[in-house]
Amino acid sequence: MTDRLFCKGYTWGFFSPAGQMQTEDAELSMRRLASNGLDWICITVNAWQEYFYSTHIFSHYEYTQTDDDIRAAIKLAKSLGLKVCLKPMVNCLDGSWRAKINFPEDKDGHGYWAEWFKSYDTFMVYYAHMAEQLGVEMLCTGCEMEGMDRQADHCRKMIDKVRQVYSGILMHNVNHGDELSSKWLDAVDVIGISAYYPVTDGENRGPEVMRSKWADVVQILKKCHEKYDKPIMFAEVGVRNEKGCTQYPWDFQDRPEVPIDEDEQSDFYETAMEATWDIPWFAGYFWWDWKAVITAETEMKHDRDFTVYGKKAEKTLKEWYVNR
Numbered sequence: 663m664t665d666r667l668f669c670k671g672y673t674w675g676f677f678s679p680a681g682q683m684q685t686e687d688a689e690l691s692m693r694r695l696a697s698n699g700l701d702w703i704c705i706t707v708n709a710w711q712e713y714f715y716s717t718h719i720f721s722h723y724e725y726t727q728t729d730d731d732i733r734a735a736i737k738l739a740k741s742l743g744l745k746v747c748l749k750p751m752v753n754c755l756d757g758s759w760r761a762k763i764n765f766p767e768d769k770d771g772h773g774y775w776a777e778w779f780k781s782y783d784t785f786m787v788y789y790a791h792m793a794e795q796l797g798v799e800m801l802c803t804g805c806e807m808e809g810m811d812r813q814a815d816h817c818r819k820m821i822d823k824v825r826q827v828y829s830g831i832l833m834h835n836v837n838h839g840d841e842l843s844s845k846w847l848d849a850v851d852v853i854g855i856s857a858y859y860p861v862t863d864g865e866n867r868g869p870e871v872m873r874s875k876w877a878d879v880v881q882i883l884k885k886c887h888e889k890y891d892k893p894i895m896f897a898e899v900g901v902r903n904e905k906g907c908t909q910y911p912w913d914f915q916d917r918p919e920v921p922i923d924e925d926e927q928s929d930f931y932e933t934a935m936e937a938t939w940d941i942p943w944f945a946g947y948f949w950w951d952w953k954a955v956i957t958a959e960t961e962m963k964h965d966r967d968f969t970v971y972g973k974k975a976e977k978t979l980k981e982w983y984v985n986r
């Protein structure tokens with residue numbers, strides 16, 4: 663990778679039920695998203711395992727996007743002039759966060775981890791084949807998999823298997839706080855971070871506080887870049903539009919008692935891009951997240967989810983993506 667990779671991106675379609683990505687509503691959603699100046703889109707596909715301690719990964723007929731869904735979404739994205747990152751993600755039906763998938767350490771390469779990776783490798787190579795066939799420019803090899811990421815030998819073998827069938831960019835997505843803990847991230851092309859960094863606290867608020875906190879974050883990102891000698895990107899980043907959201911950007915909990923605050927969400931976007939945009943080794947953003955089906959824009963004044971659709975932060979995003 664000699665030229666600088668920089669993704670003006672957004673994540674689209676997470677947890678879409680089977681069939682939804684092929685609807686007219688989904689097309690309207692992606693077209694609206696693309697109108698914000700994107701040049702990349704991250705399209706998710708969800709696979710499952712029953713519990714955090716299960717070793718078998720499977721497709722769920724109701725909750726996994728079909729192959730036709732993914733093909734249709736990629737075809738539409740490319741017709742809109744977007745490059746595509748395909749992001750296969752493992753989730754747990756028991757509600758556990760995927761970072762909690764864990765087992766006792768293997769002995770001599772045998773045991774629970776070996777069994778789990780046999781299933782994970784099959785899952786990842788399947789979508790690597792699809793990505794290659796459809797001309798997908800980037801493939802994400804894992805998302806917030808803290809337990810998995812400690813298994814360096816298994817992970818390197820998984821990357822080798824993927825590279826045998828896929829010739830595009832490989833990005834691996836670690837969680838914030840795990841930027842320096844893996845021993846194998848030199849094996850991928852780009853290191854993605856779920857950048858849910860708290861940039862305010864209960865007493866200190868506002869854009870200037872956020873700018874100071876983002877400057878600290880940049881130093882962490884720099885250490886990650888220097889350790890692995892790879893470009894760094896925000897594979898996930900975003901906040902809800904509610905008061906206090908920048909204290910806990912990772913939190914998906916709905917708090918109807920907390921006031922809606924579009925300014926705080928917009929300031930998070932503004933200051934995050936200010937802090938990282940011009941760094942030569944920084945590779946851009948896949949903001950979290952935009953739904954495959956969107957409601958009437960007039961209804962978004964009541965919405966407090968991560969999406970910026972119909973909110974002040976959408977204008978902020980478009981200003982950066984179109985005019986920078």
